[in-house]
Amino acid sequence: MTDNPDKLTERRRRSLGPAYRHFYSRPLYLTRGEGVWLFDNDGRKYLDCYNNVASVGHCHPHVVAALHRQASTLNTHTRYLHHAVVEYAEMLAATLPGDLSVCMFVCTGSEANDLAYQIARAVTGNDGAITTEGAYHGNSTLVAELSPDSGRSHPAPDFIVDVEAPYTYRGSFAADHPDVDTAYADLVDGAIATLRERGKAPAMMIIDNIFDAHGILTPGPAYHRSVYAKVRAAGGLIVADEVQSGLCRLGDHYWAFEDAGVIPDIVTMGKPLGDGHPLAVVATTPDIAAAFAKTQHYFNTFGGNPVSATVGKAVLEVVADEDILANVGETGRYLKAGLVELASRHELIGEVRGKGLFLGAELVTDRIDRTPAEDAVHRILERMREAGVLIASTGIHGNVLKFRPPMVFRQQHADLVLAALDEALAETV
Amino acid sequence: MTDNPDKLTERRRRSLGPAYRHFYSRPLYLTRGEGVWLFDNDGRKYLDCYNNVASVGHCHPHVVAALHRQASTLNTHTRYLHHAVVEYAEMLAATLPGDLSVCMFVCTGSEANDLAYQIARAVTGNDGAITTEGAYHGNSTLVAELSPDSGRSHPAPDFIVDVEAPYTYRGSFAADHPDVDTAYADLVDGAIATLRERGKAPAMMIIDNIFDAHGILTPGPAYHRSVYAKVRAAGGLIVADEVQSGLCRLGDHYWAFEDAGVIPDIVTMGKPLGDGHPLAVVATTPDIAAAFAKTQHYFNTFGGNPVSATVGKAVLEVVADEDILANVGETGRYLKAGLVELASRHELIGEVRGKGLFLGAELVTDRIDRTPAEDAVHRILERMREAGVLIASTGIHGNVLKFRPPMVFRQQHADLVLAALDEALAETV
Numbered sequence: 001m002t003d004n005p006d007k008l009t010e011r012r013r014r015s016l017g018p019a020y021r022h023f024y025s026r027p028l029y030l031t032r033g034e035g036v037w038l039f040d041n042d043g044r045k046y047l048d049c050y051n052n053v054a055s056v057g058h059c060h061p062h063v064v065a066a067l068h069r070q071a072s073t074l075n076t077h078t079r080y081l082h083h084a085v086v087e088y089a090e091m092l093a094a095t096l097p098g099d100l101s102v103c104m105f106v107c108t109g110s111e112a113n114d115l116a117y118q119i120a121r122a123v124t125g126n127d128g129a130i131t132t133e134g135a136y137h138g139n140s141t142l143v144a145e146l147s148p149d150s151g152r153s154h155p156a157p158d159f160i161v162d163v164e165a166p167y168t169y170r171g172s173f174a175a176d177h178p179d180v181d182t183a184y185a186d187l188v189d190g191a192i193a194t195l196r197e198r199g200k201a202p203a204m205m206i207i208d209n210i211f212d213a214h215g216i217l218t219p220g221p222a223y224h225r226s227v228y229a230k231v232r233a234a235g236g237l238i239v240a241d242e243v244q245s246g247l248c249r250l251g252d253h254y255w256a257f258e259d260a261g262v263i264p265d266i267v268t269m270g271k272p273l274g275d276g277h278p279l280a281v282v283a284t285t286p287d288i289a290a291a292f293a294k295t296q297h298y299f300n301t302f303g304g305n306p307v308s309a310t311v312g313k314a315v316l317e318v319v320a321d322e323d324i325l326a327n328v329g330e331t332g333r334y335l336k337a338g339l340v341e342l343a344s345r346h347e348l349i350g351e352v353r354g355k356g357l358f359l360g361a362e363l364v365t366d367r368i369d370r371t372p373a374e375d376a377v378h379r380i381l382e383r384m385r386e387a388g389v390l391i392a393s394t395g396i397h398g399n400v401l402k403f404r405p406p407m408v409f410r411q412q413h414a415d416l417v418l419a420a421l422d423e424a425l426a427e428t429v
Numbered sequence: 430m431t432d433n434p435d436k437l438t439e440r441r442r443r444s445l446g447p448a449y450r451h452f453y454s455r456p457l458y459l460t461r462g463e464g465v466w467l468f469d470n471d472g473r474k475y476l477d478c479y480n481n482v483a484s485v486g487h488c489h490p491h492v493v494a495a496l497h498r499q500a501s502t503l504n505t506h507t508r509y510l511h512h513a514v515v516e517y518a519e520m521l522a523a524t525l526p527g528d529l530s531v532c533m534f535v536c537t538g539s540e541a542n543d544l545a546y547q548i549a550r551a552v553t554g555n556d557g558a559i560t561t562e563g564a565y566h567g568n569s570t571l572v573a574e575l576s577p578d579s580g581r582s583h584p585a586p587d588f589i590v591d592v593e594a595p596y597t598y599r600g601s602f603a604a605d606h607p608d609v610d611t612a613y614a615d616l617v618d619g620a621i622a623t624l625r626e627r628g629k630a631p632a633m634m635i636i637d638n639i640f641d642a643h644g645i646l647t648p649g650p651a652y653h654r655s656v657y658a659k660v661r662a663a664g665g666l667i668v669a670d671e672v673q674s675g676l677c678r679l680g681d682h683y684w685a686f687e688d689a690g691v692i693p694d695i696v697t698m699g700k701p702l703g704d705g706h707p708l709a710v711v712a713t714t715p716d717i718a719a720a721f722a723k724t725q726h727y728f729n730t731f732g733g734n735p736v737s738a739t740v741g742k743a744v745l746e747v748v749a750d751e752d753i754l755a756n757v758g759e760t761g762r763y764l765k766a767g768l769v770e771l772a773s774r775h776e777l778i779g780e781v782r783g784k785g786l787f788l789g790a791e792l793v794t795d796r797i798d799r800t801p802a803e804d805a806v807h808r809i810l811e812r813m814r815e816a817g818v819l820i821a822s823t824g825i826h827g828n829v830l831k832f833r834p835p836m837v838f839r840q841q842h843a844d845l846v847l848a849a850l851d852e853a854l855a856e857t858v
Contacts, residue, residue, distance in 0.1 A: 003512055012510065015518035017531040017718030019727035020507055029510040033503045051505065053730060059501055068497040072488055074462045075705035076480065078449055081441065081458040083432055089444035102446040107536040107707045108731055114569045121583065139729060140543045141571035154550065271730055276504035278536045278707040278731035289446030298448035300568060301482060301700055302537055302707035 002041050005029045023392065024385055033058025036406050036413055038390065046385070049405040049417050050392045052358075055247060055272030056318040057408040063275045066314035067307065075307045078105065078299065084309035091316050092281060095254040098263040102289040104282045105304025109243035109270025110138030112280040113206065115298075116239045116266045117142060119284065120204035123291040124235055128195040130188065130205035132165040134396040136213035137206055137241055146206060149213040149396070158198050163191040165211055166219035167396075169351050169362060170370065181219050185226030192234045202236030204266070209256035210245035215395030216353045216360030216402065224260035237288070238262075243270035243280070244358070248319060248407060251329035251356030259355070272407075275318075277311040278302070324407045332356040334411050335403060338418040346425040348376055359403040362395065372397035376428050383424040389417055431470050434458045452821065453814055462487025465835050465842055467819065475814070478834040478846050479821045481787075484676060484701030485747040486837040492704045495743035496736065504736045507534065507728065513738035520745050521710060524683040527692040531718040533711045534733025538672035538699025539567030541709040542635065544727075545668045545695045546571060548713065549633035552720040553664055557624040559617065559634035561594040563825040565642035566635055566670055575635055578642040578825070587627050592620040594640055595648035596825075598780050598791060599799065610648050614655030621663045631665030633695070638685035639674035644824030645782045645789030645831065653689035666717070667691075672699035672709070673787070677748060677836060680758035680785030688784070701836075704747075706740040707731070753836045761785035763840050764832060767847040775854040777805055788832040789823065801826035805857050812853040818846055 003011070009027050012020070022028075028046075032039040035057040038046045048058070056063065070084065078085060089103035106112050121127050129146060131137070136149035145156045156162075166184035168175040173183040188205065195202055205227065211217035228238050245256035246269050257264055265288060270280035280303075284292075292298075302308065318324070336352060339361050343349035350364035363373035363380075377393045380401065384391055394402045403417065432440070438456050441449070451457075457475075461468040464486040467475045477487070485492065499513065507514060518532035535541050550556050558575060560566070565578035574585045585591075595613035597604040602612040617634065624631055634656065640646035657667050674685035675698050686693055694717060699709035709732075713721075721727075731737065747753070765781060768790050772778035779793035792802035792809075806822045809830065813820055823831045832846065 001512060001516075003515075005510060008510055008512060008515060011519065012515045014715075015515055015522060015530065015532060016507070016733075017533065017713075017715065018722035019533065019718060019725060021726050021728070022510065023508045027510040030503060030505055031511075033505065038503075038505070053506065054504070058503065058505075064497070064500050067500055068493070071493050071496055071705070074459060074467075074487065075483070076459055076462065076467070076487075077482065078445070079452045081434060081437055081451065081456040082460075083430060083437055086432075086437060086441045086444055087430075090440065093444060101444065103444060104446065104448065108540065108729070110729075111537065111540065111569065118570055118573070127583075139727075140540065140569040141547055142569065144547070154556075276500070276731075276734065276736065278734075278737070284446075286443075286446065289448060293447035296448060297450050298568075299450070300537070300539075302705075304445075305705065305707075307705065308707070 002031060005041060025382060028385065036409050045388060047389045047413055047416050049403050050390045051406060052244070052249065052404045053271045053276055054406045056275050056315055056322070056324065057406045060275055060318055062318050063311060063314045066310050067277065070307045070310035075305055077301060078304045082306045084306045084313065085304040088309040088312045091313060092283060096267065096283055097258060099285040100263065100267060100283050102284050102286055104298060106280045106282065106300050107278045107302050108280050109268065110140045110143050112243065112268035112270055112282050113137045113143045113146065113241060114140045115282050116268050117204060119266060119282065119288065119292045120237045120239065122295045123288050124203045124237060126201040126203040126235055127159045128200040128202040128236070129160050130191045130202050130231065131160060131162055132207065132211065132214065133162045134165055134214040135208055137208065159200055161191040161194045163187050165214045165217060166223055167214055167217055181222035182226050184219060185223050185230065188227050188230045192230065202231055202234050204237045204239045205231040206239040206241055208241045208244055210250065210354065210358050212244045212394055215362060215400040216358065218353065218355050221260040224257065224262045228262050237265035239266045239268060240264035241268050243268060247272045248325040248328050249356055249358050251325065251332045254325065273315060274308065274311045275315050277308060279308045279312050322408065328356045328407050331409050331411055331414055332359070335359060335414040335417065338414060342418065342422055342425065348373060348425055348428065357405055357407055357409060360394065361401040363399050363401065372399035374399045377401060379428050380424045383427060384420050387420040387423065389420040431460060434470060454811060457814065465838050474817060476818045476842055476845050478832050479819045480835060481673070481678065481833045482700045482705055483835045485704050485744055485753065486835045489704055489747055491747050492740060492743045495739050496706065499736045499739035504734055506730055507733045511735045513735045513742065514733040517738040517741045520742060521712060525696065525712055526687060528714040529692065529696060529712045531713050531715055533727055535709045535711065535729050536707045536731050537709050538697065539569045539572050541672065541697035541699055541711050542566045542572045542575065542670060543569045544711050545697050546633060548695060548711065548717065548721045549666045549668065551724045552717050553632045553666060555630040555632040555664055556588045557629040557631040557665070558589050559620045559631050559660065560589060560591055561636065561640065561643065562591045563594055563643040564637055566637065588629055590620040590623045592616050594643045594646060595652055596643055596646055610651035611655050613648060614652050614659065617656050617659045621659065631660055631663050633666045633668045634660040635668040635670055637670045637673055639679065639783065639787050641673045641823055644791060644829040645787065647782065647784050650689040653686065653691045657691050666694035668695045668697060669693035670697050672697060676701045677754040677757050678785055678787050680754065680761045683754065702744060703737065703740045704744050706737060708737045708741050751837065757785045757836050760838050760840055760843055761788070764788060764843040764846065767843060771847065771851055771854065777802060777854055777857065786834055786836055786838060790830040791824065792828050792830065801828035803828045806830060808857050809853045812856060813849050816849040816852065818849040
């Protein structure tokens with residue numbers, strides 16, 4: 001039952017504790033969602049240009065109907081036979097290239113990345129893990145250690161090594177470096193050498209293909225090809241973390257790694273798969289699955305249950321039926337062009353990055369020193385919220401505006417975002 | 430769409446891989462559930478005396494309706510304000526004794542136990558963890574290390590120490606030991622000393638209050654009181670893993686630790702909370718939550734979302750409205766008395782254990798040597814399945830029949846189980 005927002009905020013502080021944070025200085029109390037629209041407790045409408053979990057739109061009727069139908073019929077687990085999980089695995093495998101035909105089911109992206117490490121460790125016999133500085137891959141104890149972005153309240157164990165991300169705007173190599181992709185890829189040699197000095201070898205390197213927490217990066221194909229080759233030569237597997245970048249999000253393929261023409265050994269998928277329902281997947285090859293099964297059985301109580309699998313199927317059906325991939329490509333290009341146009345008029349925007357419907361605008365107080373304009377970001381987020389448009393921020397300095405809407409976002413919605421942002425930027429000089 | 434079970438099994442083997450296991454030698458293909466009943470692809474009816482996830486019965490209409498209503502309305506996350514998660518946290522807190530008034534939301538019991546360790550480590554400044562030999566607490570990398578039951582494909586790190594569980598039927602101290610509870614509790618001194626030798630101290634000890642994977646144990650209050658005191662004196666917190674034993678399962682209280690009159694520092698809850706929906710919780714005190722928040726923020730994409738929280742509320746409503754606690758107490762006593770009666774006639778049953786609707790019957794080939802009768806267990810599970818009754822096995826030797834039905838199980842259902850088991854035992858001499 002809706003409550004006064006101030007009272008509810010206070011009740012929340014008591015019952016959820018202070019480790020929880022809100023978006024916005026004045027918490028936004030949302031009570032209804034539909035497509036790309038969210039509504040607050042006063043009935044006020046917001047354009048959602050941020051939430052990727054509601055991948056095919058808030059409360060998509062086809063997904064809700066599937067959820068309701070299966071939840072009314074049966075919900076057990078994978079120790080019984082059921083068609084939904086098999087059908088869903090087959091549908092997912094059909095979207096994946098190469099030999100990636102085996103799916104294992106979990107509930108969250110954190111669980112998927114955690115399981116990926118367990119598989120990589122079992123299959124390679126190594127225990128090292130390479131991750132990128134600034135990455136966020138989830139919140140289990142192990143995965144938080146793979147996530148320098150979380151601030152690592154506890155030091156990373158010696159089997160984890162960080163490598164610089166291909167952040168051309170601020171990193172060791174600028175975009176105009178003649179071999180910028182391979183220059184960044186070559187840094188992985190150092191990480192492998194560090195593991196070797198510790199008597200270790202990589203079980204895996206994990207890569208978020210959109211480098212969300214770093215500030216949204218899209219290195220060229222040469223980066224991925226070179227990194228894949230180096231890690232594999234050292235005995236490790238490649239884990240493509242597609243929790244953020246997957247399921248058509250980047251507009252050209254179902255999975256972001258396809259942009260680089262590479263095929264990882266393990267793919268982890270999460271947030272968007274269930275349009276809000278807790279559903280995540282680890283996909284791999286039959287060989288890797290078989291090698292893992294030699295040492296371990298796998299069971300996850302809720303993972304791949306009939307309801308979750310049915311919801312996952314319904315989302316894939318919507319993605320195909322509504323031609324989501326084409327829309328993401330088109331709308332994404334349109335929105336990015338609009339951001340680039342804004343950058344031509346607003347000095348605050350240092351760089352526009354990203355692809356499909358995962359775009360970033362890095363704000364700087366000046367374009368020469370590139371000083372991060374974190375305060376401006378906060379003011380703009382609040383100003384946009386007042387204007388009825390929800391976006392968020394990301395990046396290692398927290399100074400990148402993030403545009404990552406439900407994938408049913410259209411050009412007319414992009415126009416609303418661009419107009420609101422234009423005004424907010426003008427007011428935030 | 431239903432398929433030929435053999436074909437479906439083969440498709441499953443290909444698409445889920447060999448790490449997945451089935452119950453039963455011939456996989457059971459379930460297609461519908463209702464209350465305590467499950468139906469297979471041929472329309473055959475099975476009495477479910479095993480599945481605790483469907484805590485208030487398969488497809489409970491009140492829970493399904495709540496799920497459908499909220500999934501049709503809004504599903505976001507805890508960075509926006511929403512009443513459902515606050516109301517659910519308050520309802521859960523009202524079931525908990527003492528100061529356990531703060532709830533943090535995750536999706537699985539594994540995530541709950543993993544977060545509990547992170548909290549304990551942050552709050553105590555220690556990193557040691559004590560667990561019981563034979564325990565199962567989940568499957569994240571860290572929690573698998575806390576779970577000797579999983580066989581630990583990888584050696585446990587040096588901050589984890591196992592301690593013998595209070596297994597009076599086979600352990601170091603028999604039930605007729607004059608101070609059996611404190612004798613087992615005293616073993617924790619050794620675990621603390623081992624940590625100390627390694628330059629460590631306990632952040633926590635984690636206890637599954639029904640010791641499910643050990644074979645279902647219910648040590649007396651003195652065990653818990655003494656263990657709590659020892660761990661706390663060494664600077665650690667007590668984590669009560671109520672994923673199996675919680676939510677009225679043991680028949681006298683909402684939470685199993687209440688049977689011993691103790692109050693843990695952290696309570697983890699999982700499986701039964703959502704009647705099938707992926708929902709899990711970490712409950713703790715305001716002081717511990719505040720100390721944790723000093724070093725860390727917390728966010729879990731799906732944890733505590735409006736749909737999950739609404740489902741959790743609906744389950745608690747059913748638990749109260751249908752007086753589940755009283756039913757579990759009554760039906761549990763009736764079923765246990767029936768098992769004890771069977772033990773008086775069937776030599777195969779070495780010991781009947783457990784409480785409420787979490788009961789075990791340990792099978793032995795002879796009562797003197799207590800040789801585990803694992804083969805007999807398998808034959809009985811298959812025989813019971815043929816008779817239309819689903820139970821399972823547990824225990825460090827896999828020789829304990831496990832009875833853990835949905836909590837809407839009634840005496841007439843218990844009669845069916847006992848009759849089927851009587852026959853199966855007679856045929857399995």
